[in-house]
Amino acid sequence: MIDIRYSPEVAEARAAGAAIVALESTIITHGMPWPDNVETARAVEAAIREEGAIPATIAVLDGALHVGLTDAELDKLGRAEGVAKLSRADLAACLATGGTGATTVAATMIAAHAAGIRVFATGGIGGVHRGAEESFDISADLLELATTPVTVVAAGAKAILDLPKTLEVLETHGVPVIAFGQNAFPAFWSRDSGLRAPLRMDVPDQIARAADMRAALGLSGGQLIANPIPEDAEITGDVIGPIVDAALAEAAARHVQGKDVTPFLLDHIFHATQGRSLVANIALVLNNARLGARIAQAMVRTPL
16 A cells, blocks of 8 residues: 555545645755745645645655645755655655655656546656657656646646657657647747647636546546746747757766756756746746646536
């Protein structure tokens, strides 16, 4: 049996059948320094509560899977060093060995599904890395979306990735990619990647019904809701594009590989934009959290 420990707030919400939104924890341990990481995590949780849902930040603490963190647990995680970054491949090992780890998109989806949570809000999903035809570097997030029935709200895929190939892999695995309120597929910091999204929906109730219909049809996997960053926080493609290219070139020159690639690139971009990328990142996560809460409420109104 999996040792799932629910925070008092999440346990109460589960008992009441209230809307719950899962949140990942790598943004806390690998995305920002203390105390910005915890302050941002609390702001995201507050945004979900303001929309009438309950946040459930997910992490592994001392070998137990926590769904929802208390203030003390959030502080402890935010200050911790050497925290593992958990995906599908290493989640079980961390639990089995009594470790502490932060969940990526894939691991958060697994934990959310185990806890009966149908909606997860994050920043951006992983995907096919540039040069993957040689490196075979493809995020486990994509196959998780094809496997685990959780609706993931993100600002598209991270702009450091090969977005056309990412969409192709999602299409191959039958994952619905639904742009919210526009036809363009967003590119994390930018509202328009230059690619058209396969699907578009404009209201949370449509997204909730689509998830229900997939379940009724017996289709595996979840759906990706591509929610564009707010206009006032956007960094347009013509500005961020050359910075991303320079970051990728630096990573290649330093032979950065595997799980180290994304944090290296994001750090490089943060300094190149003088912190503007982090401001945009926080804005889009808050925006996704609010939409996730509205979708979760729609699912509660029309349950399976």
